[in-house]
Amino acid sequence: MKFRKVFIGVFVLLMAGIFCVSSIQAADPYNLGVALGFTGTGTLYSKDQMEGIQVAVDEINAKGGFLGKYPVKLFQQDTQTKPDVGVRTVKDLILRDKVRAVINDYSSAVAVAVKPICREYKVIHIAAISNSENITKINYSPYTFQVVPNSYMQAKAASYAVAQLAKKKGWKEYVTLASDYEWGRSTQEEVVTDLKKVAPFLKVKKELWPKLGETQFASFVTSIMSMKPDFVYACLASKDNVTFTEQAKPYGFFDKIPYVGSMQSVTELITEAKTMPRGLVAISRAPFFAHMDIPMMANFVKNYRAKYKGKYPSDWAVMGYDAVYALKQGVEKAGSIDNDKVKDAMKGLAVDLTRGKLQFRPIDNQLRCSSYVGIVRDDPKYPFPILAELIEIKAADSERPEAEIVAARQAEKK
Amino acid sequence: MELTFLFSQFMSGLTYGLMLFLVASGLSLIFGVMNILNFAHATFWLIGAYICFTFWSLMEAHQFALWVSIPLAALATAAFGWVCEVVLIKRIYKRELHEQLLITYAMALILGDLIKIIWGPTDRLIVRPSIIQKPIHLFGAPIDSYFIFVILIGFAVAIGLWWFLKYTKYGHIVKAAVFSREMVGALGIPIPKIYTWVFTLGIFIAGLAGGVQSAIGSVTLGMDTNIIIQAFCVVVIGGFGSLMGTLVGSLIVGEVFSFAILYWPDGAMVLIFVITAAILIVRPWGLFGTPLRA
Numbered sequence: 001m002k003f004r005k006v007f008i009g010v011f012v013l014l015m016a017g018i019f020c021v022s023s024i025q026a027a028d029p030y031n032l033g034v035a036l037g038f039t040g041t042g043t044l045y046s047k048d049q050m051e052g053i054q055v056a057v058d059e060i061n062a063k064g065g066f067l068g069k070y071p072v073k074l075f076q077q078d079t080q081t082k083p084d085v086g087v088r089t090v091k092d093l094i095l096r097d098k099v100r101a102v103i104n105d106y107s108s109a110v111a112v113a114v115k116p117i118c119r120e121y122k123v124i125h126i127a128a129i130s131n132s133e134n135i136t137k138i139n140y141s142p143y144t145f146q147v148v149p150n151s152y153m154q155a156k157a158a159s160y161a162v163a164q165l166a167k168k169k170g171w172k173e174y175v176t177l178a179s180d181y182e183w184g185r186s187t188q189e190e191v192v193t194d195l196k197k198v199a200p201f202l203k204v205k206k207e208l209w210p211k212l213g214e215t216q217f218a219s220f221v222t223s224i225m226s227m228k229p230d231f232v233y234a235c236l237a238s239k240d241n242v243t244f245t246e247q248a249k250p251y252g253f254f255d256k257i258p259y260v261g262s263m264q265s266v267t268e269l270i271t272e273a274k275t276m277p278r279g280l281v282a283i284s285r286a287p288f289f290a291h292m293d294i295p296m297m298a299n300f301v302k303n304y305r306a307k308y309k310g311k312y313p314s315d316w317a318v319m320g321y322d323a324v325y326a327l328k329q330g331v332e333k334a335g336s337i338d339n340d341k342v343k344d345a346m347k348g349l350a351v352d353l354t355r356g357k358l359q360f361r362p363i364d365n366q367l368r369c370s371s372y373v374g375i376v377r378d379d380p381k382y383p384f385p386i387l388a389e390l391i392e393i394k395a396a397d398s399e400r401p402e403a404e405i406v407a408a409r410q411a412e413k414k
Numbered sequence: 415m416e417l418t419f420l421f422s423q424f425m426s427g428l429t430y431g432l433m434l435f436l437v438a439s440g441l442s443l444i445f446g447v448m449n450i451l452n453f454a455h456a457t458f459w460l461i462g463a464y465i466c467f468t469f470w471s472l473m474e475a476h477q478f479a480l481w482v483s484i485p486l487a488a489l490a491t492a493a494f495g496w497v498c499e500v501v502l503i504k505r506i507y508k509r510e511l512h513e514q515l516l517i518t519y520a521m522a523l524i525l526g527d528l529i530k531i532i533w534g535p536t537d538r539l540i541v542r543p544s545i546i547q548k549p550i551h552l553f554g555a556p557i558d559s560y561f562i563f564v565i566l567i568g569f570a571v572a573i574g575l576w577w578f579l580k581y582t583k584y585g586h587i588v589k590a591a592v593f594s595r596e597m598v599g600a601l602g603i604p605i606p607k608i609y610t611w612v613f614t615l616g617i618f619i620a621g622l623a624g625g626v627q628s629a630i631g632s633v634t635l636g637m638d639t640n641i642i643i644q645a646f647c648v649v650v651i652g653g654f655g656s657l658m659g660t661l662v663g664s665l666i667v668g669e670v671f672s673f674a675i676l677y678w679p680d681g682a683m684v685l686i687f688v689i690t691a692a693i694l695i696v697r698p699w700g701l702f703g704t705p706l707r708a
Contacts, residue, residue, distance in 0.1 A: 043535035218426040219672035226419030243631035250558040
């Protein structure tokens with residue numbers, strides 16, 4: 001009888017133990033979707049962003065995952081930088097892979113198309129590098145967050161720098177050169193509008209709109225040179241920027257005409273280290289070298305370089321990394337992985353990121369992050385040029401006033 | 415507007431046009447002789463650019479690296495084109511046009527992925543030899559010195575193809591095959607072999623164009639999808655299968671685009687498509703094509 005009691009006792013204990021272990025092991029992973037343009041024009045930036053995301057996920061999983069118990073499982077999909085494909089792949093991620101959040105995309109057009117899908121299925125949507133402000137400004141979704149300085153903020157930063165230079169150098173006329181798609185158009189429009197206010201003495205001589213993916217810029221180069229503007233304001237995307245720079249250089253373009261506002265992220269600074277004209281006045285979104293004094297950034301750079309054979313992280317990798325950590329802190333604040341609780345927790349949340357302690361603006365879920373303007377110059381610390389004399393334009397000086405957002409949303413309803 | 419700048423704009427258009435000619439001439443030749451509408455043609459052009467980059471990086475330290483890499487890229491691309499013809503293209507000669515388009519489009523996608531696997535997504539840049547890093551001035555207008563080379567290559571290919579078609583035995587066979595492949599076959603000339611070599615020649619020119627392009631800007635994924643549309647516009651304007659038509663069509667597209675940038679930048683691409691559509695409506699066989707081919 002005693003033996004029987006002991007046997008039952010041991011059996012119950014064993015079952016309880018097995019139940020506990022299995023319940024710990026059975027904690028669902030946090031399925032995180034990454035839908036980026038791994039092919040098409042966004043390939044280069046998307047690959048870098050994915051690497052940043054991977055480093056963040058590795059670090060977080062090494063500590064047990066979100067809330068220490070939900071390991072993050074990545075599901076990666078290629079949107080081909082096309083809105084229709086983006087919508088399809090994100091739906092696949094949500095319905096098939098049961099992702100709770102999606103980081104998407106390189107292209108603003110894709111992010112805008114994906115936003116209503118995420119809202120419909122109540123999935124957190126983080127635009128980590130696509131920066132059209134329309135992602136968060138209009139057609140607002142409480143599930144969509146943006147951790148990149150948006151097109152308005154970048155344009156403000158650029159116009160701030162241009163106005164300073166124009167006053168100093170006596171510039172009067174300029175030509176704009178912008179990629180003919182959502183981001184290029186909205187950024188150019190913002191800069192031109194803003195320059196009318198901050199530097200009313202400046203006049204636009206011509207607006208040029210090369211198509212996205214243009215391979216022959218020579219006609220644009222000679223056309224600009226014939227117009228003899230005081231400077232060119234450029235907002236060319238990714239590869240187009242590289243192609244233009246390469247094709248303009250043999251004309252002596254950069255010796256004759258100040259070229260301002262082009263985006264030179266760390267990707268361009270590295271890939272064109274040998275060839276990039278020094279002295280360009282360039283804008284950047286999240287250069288790591290601007291914040292090496294922040295321990296989180298220093299740690300990220302160390303881990304990233306260790307994982308990717310000494311490569312330095314680009315702006316895109318930095319923002320991919322920040323996107324995951326912003327989500328992590330949202331989950332921590334919510335104390336749950338329930339999407340409705342997480343999105344409520346992230347609204348207005350101040351998060352610790354590689355770029356400092358930054359807050360999501362409650363009205364639009366836009367991260368109140370900085371933009372960076374500097375002069376392309378060599379630095380003995382790095383095997384590539386960096387942006388020297390860096391000006392950090394804080395969100396407070398570059399973000400759109402809330403009243404304008406409210407007005408835009410009201411106009412949208414009409 | 416100063417004349418020097420108009421001249422500069424003309425030279426940009428000329429270079430652009432001749433670059434398009436290098437891509438479109440192979441496309442037109444292959445269609446003219448073999449009746450194959452090769453949507454993957456520009457992808458071979460891109461492969462040529464990447465191969466040129468690879469050869470150049472092997473000899474990077476030498477000033478001659480680029481000049482040697484361009485012909486090597488053309489030869490290597492032609493060899494690859496020959497393999498593709500023997501393995502795949504040969505099997506679709508008798509298919510309907512829409513089937514050929516679908517198959518060659520699929521081929522373009524597969525080759526695009528192959529490029530990504532081999533060379534990765536990073537932009538590839540060739541550092542030009544110092545002799546062509548500075549502009550030269552013609553009649554006071556600044557010109558990219560490398561463009562002189564592009565113009566020479568463009569005209570050399572045009573003259574070379576004209577000479578080949580007009581004065582050589584094989585050229586005569588190719589021209590005869592355009593009009594009656596059955597008659598040429600009946601004379602004991604192996605048509606499949608002729609097709610293979612015509613396709614290889616077309617891809618050789620595409621590879622050469624890719625090599626030339628590689629030093630104009632960065633070599634990037636997706637470049638092919640942009641240029642193939644323009645190459646189709648060129649052959650539609652000039653007339654499929656007509657060498658002179660392709661040359662004239664290329665120069666029209668290049669110059670219209672270049673001067674539109676100067677005077678009506680918003681309409682630059684639109685104008686090209688308007689011209690293409692107008693030709694299709696008024697003269698569907700193109701400026702220099704023959705109604706037979708339409």
